[in-house]
Amino acid sequence: MRLVFAGTPAVAVPALDTILAAPRHEVLAVLTRPDAPAGRGRAGRPSPVRVRAEQAGLEVLTPRRPGDTELLSRLTDLAPDCCPVVAYGALLPPAALDIPPRGWINLHFSLLPAWRGAAPVQHALLAGDDVTGASTFRIEEGLDTGPVYGVVTAEIGPRETAGELLDRLARIGAELLVATLDGIEDGRLSARPQPLDGVSLAPKLGVEDARIRWPDPAPAVDRRIRACTPAPGAWTTYAGRRIKLAPVELTASSDLDPGQLRVTREAVLVGTGSLDVQLGGVQPEGRRAMAAEAWARGARPGPGDRFR
Numbered sequence: 001m002r003l004v005f006a007g008t009p010a011v012a013v014p015a016l017d018t019i020l021a022a023p024r025h026e027v028l029a030v031l032t033r034p035d036a037p038a039g040r041g042r043a044g045r046p047s048p049v050r051v052r053a054e055q056a057g058l059e060v061l062t063p064r065r066p067g068d069t070e071l072l073s074r075l076t077d078l079a080p081d082c083c084p085v086v087a088y089g090a091l092l093p094p095a096a097l098d099i100p101p102r103g104w105i106n107l108h109f110s111l112l113p114a115w116r117g118a119a120p121v122q123h124a125l126l127a128g129d130d131v132t133g134a135s136t137f138r139i140e141e142g143l144d145t146g147p148v149y150g151v152v153t154a155e156i157g158p159r160e161t162a163g164e165l166l167d168r169l170a171r172i173g174a175e176l177l178v179a180t181l182d183g184i185e186d187g188r189l190s191a192r193p194q195p196l197d198g199v200s201l202a203p204k205l206g207v208e209d210a211r212i213r214w215p216d217p218a219p220a221v222d223r224r225i226r227a228c229t230p231a232p233g234a235w236t237t238y239a240g241r242r243i244k245l246a247p248v249e250l251t252a253s254s255d256l257d258p259g260q261l262r263v264t265r266e267a268v269l270v271g272t273g274s275l276d277v278q279l280g281g282v283q284p285e286g287r288r289a290m291a292a293e294a295w296a297r298g299a300r301p302g303p304g305d306r307f308r
Contacts, residue, residue, distance in 0.1 A: 001081040006031040012086035018174035029059035067093040116144035117202035125227035134173035147191030161229040214259035218275040246281030259306035268292040
């Protein structure tokens with residue numbers, strides 16, 4: 001099929017690469033978000049998808065809004081049969097949805113209808129799900145509500161972070177997306193409406209969502225940190241200043257109050273609402289990441305000191 005691929009972050013690149021390697025499909029152009037300001041000079045930084053598309057010699061479309069007249073005109077001229085989408089980052093208006101006769105096919109990193117929204121992997125980790133996966137569905141005007149073509153499941157590792165899980169789902173989801181495109185072209189696949197039961201929402205996590213709640217039980221503290229790694233970055237405060245934390249290890253002890261610190265020769269421990277946890281890496285505000293033991297040697301927390 002003749003395709004226009006839509007995607008923006010690095011997690012969309014495996015799908016683009018897999019489609020480019022598929023002999024049955026031709027990528028006519030790539031749609032991605034405009035260059036984002038970055039760095040001290042706030043110079044525009046191209047999206048990972050744009051970088052990969054330009055390496056492949058593809059036309060790149062970067063409208064401010066996907067409903068811009070110029071974009072709609074160019075899509076009409078390109079006349080794609082179908083438009084695969086992976087984390088494009090903007091809602092597509094009806095005028096755009098109507099252009100490809102076989103629709104816009106989205107790769108979403110959850111088992112729909114669970115975790116509709118921008119942060120399905122993070123919310124799956126926060127909720128303590130054991131299994132997640134990826135789904136392909138036809139985009140309609142609702143948020144991730146369209147009929148589903150296919151799914152692939154994956155167990156969540158006990159120590160996986162959101163970044164690690166998302167990278168894994170991006171790879172297996174890329175194969176699912178190509179299989180879906182093949183099935184649509186052959187007429188073998190038909191989309192099925194999502195069930196009404198089991199709907200859950202996964203809005204983007206903000207900075208306050210990433211703040212660690214030390215009175216929570218240790219497994220919940222662990223899940224929040226992993227769900228917010230690498231972004232937006234789990235954090236707490238010490239001596240009035242923010243400090244980011246890498247994933248922690250659960251212990252068998254429960255001697256400390258929530259947030260209370262204890263430094264031993266082997267570890268830095270923090271109390272929670274249940275078991276204590278052992279710190280891994282830490283990143284004090286304005287400094288580089290370091291091992292918890294190195295941080296403790298400089299900060300020298302006393303018996304009554306704690307994270308807030």
